[in-house]
Amino acid sequence: xxxxxxxxxxxxxxxxxxxxxxxxxxxxxxxxxxxxxxxxxxxxxxxxxxxxxxxxxxxxxxxxxxxxxxxxxxxxxxxxxxxxxxxxxxxxxxxxxxxxxxxxxxxxxxxxxxxxxxxxxxxxxxxxxxxxxxxxxxxxxxxxxxxxxxxxxxxxxxxxxxxxxxxxxxxxxxxxxxxxxxxxxxxxxxxxxxxxxxxxxxxxxxxxxxxxxxxxxxxxxxxxxxxxxxxxxxxxxxxxxxxxxxxxxxxxxxxxxxxxxxxxxxxxxxxxxxxxxxxxx
Amino acid sequence: xxxxxxxxxxxxxxxxxxxxxxxxxxxxxxxxxxxxxxxxxxxxxxxxxxxxxxxxxxxxxxxxxxxxxxxxxxxxxxxxxxxxxxxxxxxxxxxxxxxxxxxxxxxxxxxxxxxxxxxxxxxxxxxxxxxxxxxxxxxxxxxxxxxxxxxxxxxxxxxxxxxxxxxxxxxxxxxxxxxxxxxxxxxxxxxxxxxxxxxxxxxxxxxxxxxxxxxxxxxxxxxxxxxxxxxxxxxxxxxxxxxxxxxxxxxxxxxxxxxxxxxxxxx
Numbered sequence: 001x002x003x004x005x006x007x008x009x010x011x012x013x014x015x016x017x018x019x020x021x022x023x024x025x026x027x028x029x030x031x032x033x034x035x036x037x038x039x040x041x042x043x044x045x046x047x048x049x050x051x052x053x054x055x056x057x058x059x060x061x062x063x064x065x066x067x068x069x070x071x072x073x074x075x076x077x078x079x080x081x082x083x084x085x086x087x088x089x090x091x092x093x094x095x096x097x098x099x100x101x102x103x104x105x106x107x108x109x110x111x112x113x114x115x116x117x118x119x120x121x122x123x124x125x126x127x128x129x130x131x132x133x134x135x136x137x138x139x140x141x142x143x144x145x146x147x148x149x150x151x152x153x154x155x156x157x158x159x160x161x162x163x164x165x166x167x168x169x170x171x172x173x174x175x176x177x178x179x180x181x182x183x184x185x186x187x188x189x190x191x192x193x194x195x196x197x198x199x200x201x202x203x204x205x206x207x208x209x210x211x212x213x214x215x216x217x218x219x220x221x222x223x224x225x226x227x228x229x230x231x232x233x234x235x236x237x238x239x240x241x242x243x244x245x246x247x248x249x250x251x252x253x254x255x256x257x258x259x260x261x262x263x264x265x266x267x268x269x270x271x272x273x274x275x276x277x278x279x280x281x
Numbered sequence: 282x283x284x285x286x287x288x289x290x291x292x293x294x295x296x297x298x299x300x301x302x303x304x305x306x307x308x309x310x311x312x313x314x315x316x317x318x319x320x321x322x323x324x325x326x327x328x329x330x331x332x333x334x335x336x337x338x339x340x341x342x343x344x345x346x347x348x349x350x351x352x353x354x355x356x357x358x359x360x361x362x363x364x365x366x367x368x369x370x371x372x373x374x375x376x377x378x379x380x381x382x383x384x385x386x387x388x389x390x391x392x393x394x395x396x397x398x399x400x401x402x403x404x405x406x407x408x409x410x411x412x413x414x415x416x417x418x419x420x421x422x423x424x425x426x427x428x429x430x431x432x433x434x435x436x437x438x439x440x441x442x443x444x445x446x447x448x449x450x451x452x453x454x455x456x457x458x459x460x461x462x463x464x465x466x467x468x469x470x471x472x473x474x475x476x477x478x479x480x481x482x483x484x485x486x487x488x489x490x491x492x493x494x495x496x497x498x499x500x501x502x503x504x505x506x507x508x509x510x511x512x513x514x515x516x517x518x519x520x521x522x523x524x525x526x527x528x529x530x531x532x533x534x535x536x537x538x539x540x541x542x543x544x545x546x547x548x
Contacts, residue, residue: 180379187347187373188393189366198392202383278383 067250075250076257084251085238089258092223092235095151096266099158099226100219104212107163111170111211112196121171132164136222140229149230157229158222162215169211173204209274216266220259235259290325291360292370292447292480294346300354300505301341315341316352317505325360325447328474328481330491330498332537338506339484340376343450346482347373359448369397372441372479374451378433380425386436387412387421393443407443414473415439431462438470442477449474451483455490464522467493471520488534493520498533500540510540 050069057068067075079085110128114121140157147153177200185195201208227236235255242252299319304312315338323329331339344350346357348367356363359370380389390411394404412418415435425433434454441449451470455463467490474481485491491498495514502509512533516525 178379180375180377181381183349184373184375184379185396187349187367188396189369190396194396198396199381202381205383 065249067253071250072253072257075248076254079251079254085235085255085258088233088235088238088255089262091231091233092220092227092259093262095154095158095223095226095234096219096262098151098155099222100162100216100266102155103159103162103219103222104166104215106159107166107211107215108170108208110163111167111208112174112200114167115171115174128164128167131160136161136225140225144226144229149232153229154223154226154231154234157226158219161218161222161225165214165218166208166211169207169214170204173207173211174200176207177203206274206278209270209278212270213267213274216270217263219266220263224259235262290478292325292478293360294321294323294357294448294480294482296321296342296346296355296357298355299342299345299352299357301338301345301350301352314505316345317507319355319501319507321499321508323480323482325480326478328471328483328494328496330495331482331484331501332486332488332491332498332541333501333506333509334503334541337501337503339501340452342501342506343373343452343482343484346448347371347450349373369444370447372444372446372449374434374438374441374449374454376453376456378425378430378437380433380436380440382425385422385424386417386428386432389425389436390417390439390443393440397444411439411443414442414476430457431466434458434466438473442473445477446479448480448482451481453484453486456486463487463490464493468521470494471518475519488537489530491537492530492533493522493525498537500537510536512536512540 053066053069057066060066076085110124114124136157139160143157143160144153147156181199181203182195185199190198223234224236224239227234228240231237235258238255239252239259242248242255297320299316300314301316302312302314319338319342321329321342331342333339341350345352346364348364348371351365358364359368364371380386381392384392387408391404391408394407399407408421412421415438417432417435417439420428420432420436423432425436428436434457438454455466458466470481470483471494481494483491483494492514498512498514500509500512501507514529514533516529
């Protein structure tokens with residue numbers, strides 16, 4: 001075992017019950033100055049991104065519709081200040097959160113059951129894959145027809161798109177649980193439920209969190225697609241409005257940025273939750 | 282009324298005519314007979330070492346004794362009651378420590394207490410005792426990745442003792458440790474056994490280890506495993522490496538080795 005190699009001087013002539021010297025305490029995490037150092041490449045990358053955008057807008061601005069970054073920036077701030085973006089952003093946010101929670105919950109449950117039962121896997125997985133293979137864009141109009149123009153249809157569409165990666169990640173995670181730990185739990189007479197809560201779920205957590213990361217960004221996609229299939233409010237609606245009826249291209253770009261920020265926020269939230277849950281391992 | 286002289290110590294393990302067959306799930310593959318007609322009687326408080334060639338079913342026998350495996354024929358009984366499922370009176374130490382990597386040492390050692398539904402206060406008290414027994418008091422807050430292989434196996438031993446079992450089953454518990462650490466662990470195991478009085482059945486590949494710890498060394502035949510011979514180790518306790526009589530050790534070792542070899546010829 002590699003651990004033995006790393007152990008500090010192990011006295012051969014042992015006292016009655018020798019205590020191994022303890023390894024040094026773990027690094028508590030990046031200090032303030034280090035995280036500040038980590039930030040400046042991010043800032044540089046951002047400046048480069050904006051500069052490239054600016055050049056592209058000047059050079060290609062004749063043939064393409066690409067407003068300059070400062071124009072979009074001003075519109076972004078303005079649209080938030082005058083309340084153009086806010087109600088739409090709220091609507092989309094609610095759809096994303098509800099859709100994510102619904103899809104992730106269903107994905108966790110189905111993924112766990114599939115991992116634990118070969119029969120269920122055989123019966124269910126063809127439909128799962130089929131549902132995933134049909135593009136959500138093609139399904140969205142039908143779902144909008146079934147569930148009406150309100151919140152429900154968006155939550156369903158969003159939930160569907162989140163469901164698959166979470167279900168697959170959960171299944172893979174639960175299946176790859178160390179059999180030795182399961183045998184240990186059996187030898188300690190753990191109940192089905194105790195095995196799930198103390199062994200399977202903690203062991204599968206890194207994999208599950210990976211699925212949730214993918215799901216979090218897809219949730220935003222699902223909500224926008226759902227809005228395109230029929231809605232009167234939401235960032236997806238605003239994209240269409242800005243392009244088709246208002247001809248307000250800076251607003252179109254400002255909306256896209258809002259959508260991107262929403263996606264990033266969801267992703268970061270999942271990553272933070274992951275750090276807390278998976279933590280030191 | 283008590284009879285102080287002839288009270289049998291608890292923890293007597295009797296295996297009677299055990300047969301275990303592994304049937305592979307696919308049809309074409311032929312079944313493997315791991316154990317056949319194995320009979321063994323381990324007295325309460327006795328230390329028995331099981332030794333035998335690879336694949337002779339030593340670990341299988343331990344799993345049957347732990348209630349993790351139901352034999353096709355025969356039973357193992359603990360103090361007269363047949364074992365059909367895992368039992369609190371039996372502690373198991375696996376070849377690998379099998380610690381939960383997301384828990385600290387303390388969390389791992391008190392895991393059996395948690396599963397058994399002990400209240401937090403009692404758990405904490407028992408945890409303190411267990412940490413003391415294996416000398417891991419200062420390491421209680423560490424995670425398995427932060428520890429050496431030896432410390433991990435200590436934690437695993439403490440965990441197996443959590444519910445004060447009458448029988449401790451060890452499946453090549455020290456095979457991944459270096460020779461010196463291993464010897465020390467063997468002596469610690471003996472000290473621990475003296476203190477708790479548990480029956481100990483230890484599977485090993487090492488003849489010196491078997492002679493150092495055991496009252497009786499059971500040599501198994503190659504697959505299907507049966508008892509080929511038993512060698513008594515008549516050495517006083519507490520034992521130490523220096524106190525073992527060299528002549529006795531080499532005689533016992535030769536005896537065990539000869540049975541291991543004839544066992545192979547039989548197969």
